[in-house]
Amino acid sequence: MFRIALKSVRHNPKRLLLTAFAVALGVSLVAASHTFTNALSSGFSGLFSDIYAATDVIVEEDPDVAESDGGDPFAATEGIFAPADVDAIAGVDGVDVAIGGIQVPGAVLPPESDETATDPFSAGGAPSQLFNWSGIPEIDQSTLVDGRGPESDGELVLDIDAAPRLGYDLGDQVRIATDDGVFEFELVGTVRFGESNSLQGATLGFMTDADAHVLADDPNFQQVSVLVADGTDPGTVVDRVSEVIPDGTRAITGEDKAAEETESLDEVLNYVDIFAIAFALISLFVGAYIIVNTFRIIVTQRTREFGLMRAIGVTGRQVRTMILLEALVVAILASTIGIAMGYLLALAAAGLVSVFAGDIFGTLTLPLEAVLWAYGLGTLVTLVSALLPAITASRISPMEALRESATSGKKPLKVRNIVGAALALVGVIAITTGLYAGLERPYIYVGIGAVLLVLGATLLAAQVLVPMAFGLRHLLTRMFGVDGKLAANNIRREPRRSANTAAALMIGVMLLALVATFTESLKTVVTAQFAQTEADFFVFSTQGAVPPGAIDVIEGVDGVDFSSSLGVDAAMFEGEQLPVATVDPETADAAFDYNNDPDFTELDGGVFIDPGVQDRGVELGDEITLEGPEGEVALTVTGLYLNEGDANFWVDEETGRALFGEVDIVQAMVVLDDAMDVDEAQTALQDALAEDFPLVTLQQPGALEQFANQFIDLLLGVISALLGSALVIAILGVANTLLLSVTERTREIGLLRAVGLKRSSVWRMITVESMVMAVFGTILGMILGVSLGTALVLALEDFGFDGVTIPWVWLVIYTVLAAIAGVVAAIWPAWRASRLDILKAIATDG
Incomplete structure (x- = not known):
């Protein structure tokens, strides 16, 4: 069966091409996200290693009892180690050197002549990291490159990248701003942090202990760095130091501290991966409609083939296995392509981020979890989607081979309609309960209800599309003549297939409309907030x-x-x-x-x-x-x-x-x-x-309102871009369905051409069919999206939402784009249909 499946895929690769590309698009998001976050983790892991690993033992506030930012390496906390505590640590057996460290909460400013903005909404960038200078490379994690270290008050060293970037040379007066004002220091040297000065864009500076205490307005130290004597185990020193340090503090080895910081960062990055996987699942869910349609049409076209196979002794189970093996081959090939696409996408994203944030990435490699997630999701979605068509194929009897036309009977939509109605009803009840029952966290009920309602609407789409196609028949006939009438009849003739195609587009548009409704309502809330302030x-x-x-x-x-x-x-x-x-x-x-x-x-x-x-x-x-x-x-x-x-x-x-x-x-x-x-x-x-x-x-409030709205627009743009893959897949689904439908209707099209239908009429018939499905899917998607977006906004009333704003402009844009997408999706199928050889088309079995 596996050999037959491979031969089938090799013999007719075109019919599976768009299906494979749809799967590859969804998979690429997963691969790109994992590759991107892995490189980001690698970059900061190297930074944490440079910061902590060179120090044998670090004594600091215990994060379990800290009230500060805990794992943030850029946060300056209050000093908790008195000089006497540092002396006590230095006296512990096995300790070679113990140096108290203090970070100054300040920022290095450019020279006074520079017109550099300090506006947080326009400047941005990485923070300044200012510390006391010990002169010990293992403690400072830095080595002098030019000049010397600070030896007396009023002297400063900067890292080798920050000094020229800010416009300072040795001997210049460097300005440092703190809560207590601006202070000037003479630049006496430059240092390199670690091996390559990889500071992820931050500015690093060192000053004397006395200056650091003054600028921090704190007589104590925030942490103590310890170097152990030769031959002494750092873990043993940790145990000994723990006996002399104040309550609420801890001792930890430098290696363990670096690993802990990396782990904390990875926990945050995991949410990014989950976010990307969610959008990938949306894309693959839309792609599932294409897969179902593709394999259902393929099964219909190969009815005689399967019937003959059954006639010579092939079991239904073997036929089902063969179809699933074909799906498996497509899934593996598509996932492989998607992984390659994802890696290239991660490269592009990393390059773009580096332009604004500097070199914050480690080596951009494809992690194992990206490969596993990609193949796992791609394979699972493809096999599950192909399962029902495979079951249908396995039930074809040997007598099907005796039929003159290789078309299988069409199943009624009764079960589909019952299940769809049930899901939609439960979804409406859940949404209504969330909005009006006065329960806690109503948005959870609204969210669950929305998912059920969308699934129900997807299954019921055929009940709306078929009457609509029948109702539009007269309008399409007046607009496009017999071509429009034929297009309406084609949609009505295959309601399951047409509904699946339209539903795929419906989901993509529904999510866009939902997000647009939510963000427009959020902008209204922001505008109302600033309109109500009396502050200038x-x-x-x-x-x-x-x-x-x-x-x-x-x-x-x-x-x-x-x-x-x-x-x-x-x-x-x-x-x-x-x-x-x-x-x-x-x-x-x-x-x-x-x-x-x-x-x-x-x-x-x-x-x-x-x-x-x-x-x-x-x-x-x-x-x-x-x-x-x-x-x-x-x-x-x-x-x-x-x-x-x-x-x-x-x-x-x-x-x-x-x-x-x-x-x-x-x-x-x-x-x-x-x-x-x-x-x-x-x-x-x-x-x-x-x-x-x-x-x-x-x-001014107006400037803040503009900034907030720009951020909301950026958020909408990012989400829309991520949903773009689902929309592209949906359009591919329209093209794929029409293309396979043309193959299935080869004889019919040949007969139409034989009785005088022109090539342009065939082209127009396919294009109208595509436009109707695209516009229907878009309109249904907009109705669902706006409705569910409205329900979500109402459910978030306690968070300040006091009304719903409908994004009318976006809805008009989506409708126009849907019509254009319908025309574009029909180009290849219409061209194939119009170029069919009349005699060969009439002679074909399909």
């Missing part, structure tokens, strides 16, 4: 928190009426750490509409709670206890914050200080006097901040 500026810092001193500078500028700050920290509530926002009750509502009830002026020393806390059973008037680093505070619930997904608790600044001490300001808003010109005020405020706080920037 939003204040941010490229270093994260806005320095309190910057707020003082802003309020001291003429023309500023008032400012309102928003701080965020985390407190313990019922054994769980939850975000707490701090506001000034007197100015918060006047600066921004936070969607709270009542106004924050009614906080009155209490707390407002969001829907997530309300779901825990907390109500207005209840008393709750929050525990922060500074202690516990008992609070009465005096109001509600109505949006979900932001902070769980909202308190006033006095309560925030009682919980956290000084709260980091993540955002501030500035309101000007009515007579003040906004543009002039922005210039004045930025000039006032430039000297001491150059990393603090002001943005």
